[in-house]
Amino acid sequence: MAKTPDYFQGKTLFITGAASGIGKATADVFAREGANVVATDIDEAGAASVAQSVQHAGGSGLALCCDVTDRSDVDKAVAAAMDRFGSIDFLFNSAGSAIKRAKFLDIDEKLWDKTYDLNVKGTFHCMQAVIPHMLENEKGVIVNMASNATRTGGAAKSPHYASAKGAVHTLTIGVGREFAGQGVRCLSLSPSAVDTPFQHISSQEMLKASINGNPMNRMGYPDEIAELVLFTCSDACEFINADTLYVTGGAKA
Numbered sequence: 001m002a003k004t005p006d007y008f009q010g011k012t013l014f015i016t017g018a019a020s021g022i023g024k025a026t027a028d029v030f031a032r033e034g035a036n037v038v039a040t041d042i043d044e045a046g047a048a049s050v051a052q053s054v055q056h057a058g059g060s061g062l063a064l065c066c067d068v069t070d071r072s073d074v075d076k077a078v079a080a081a082m083d084r085f086g087s088i089d090f091l092f093n094s095a096g097s098a099i100k101r102a103k104f105l106d107i108d109e110k111l112w113d114k115t116y117d118l119n120v121k122g123t124f125h126c127m128q129a130v131i132p133h134m135l136e137n138e139k140g141v142i143v144n145m146a147s148n149a150t151r152t153g154g155a156a157k158s159p160h161y162a163s164a165k166g167a168v169h170t171l172t173i174g175v176g177r178e179f180a181g182q183g184v185r186c187l188s189l190s191p192s193a194v195d196t197p198f199q200h201i202s203s204q205e206m207l208k209a210s211i212n213g214n215p216m217n218r219m220g221y222p223d224e225i226a227e228l229v230l231f232t233c234s235d236a237c238e239f240i241n242a243d244t245l246y247v248t249g250g251a252k253a
Helices: 021-032 044-057 071-085 109-137 159-182 197-201 204-212 222-233
Strands: 012-016 036-041 060-065 090-093 140-145 184-191 244-247
Touching (some): 012 109, 021 036, 021 222, 036 044, 036 071, 071 109, 109 184, 140 222, 159 184, 184 222
Parallel strands (some): 184 244
């Protein structure tokens, strides 16, 4: 939790991939704290449902349809958020996917490009669009979704995804170091398997192996990651910057 009471009250979080999974859970957690939540997703109806939940929980919600791979879409969404709330204090780049599981020799150029467009270019677009506003306010926190796959390489499962998330991690380091002296922190989270719709691209055998290989004998839960997003955005974590936090239950693969 934050050191300051009501720290998130009235502050604004911009979330990508907000319609489900970790993005949705994070919207709920920030709403609980009285924050404004800009819920963006290519799933317009899903984003609208999340924004409505934010309202019911005591926050202020804004739903926007946004394809993070399209820079003009991102710019429009950021402009709409600024028009509505006047500032963006926190950015959570949650949108991402492996698209589909594939062994290395089965990855074609289309899958490679789609994976990088969504995970890397989408994160890049959103950071470039939001950081100038944070610099004007001389404060802001960016949390990017990386993955424990950056340690495992996604071997025989999704090396294209692991590579893309590795790029997200290194981009996070660069951005965090460049803007730290100007009040903007940037970090990433690297979970192992989390029980979200993302896992639907995995076979039952793969999911079972992931659970059995975890010392806690389960996957992570979206709200566990969401609470960490809240914590790292708070004034209790002002020295966490330009690095990734592994959230794995002790799993190494």
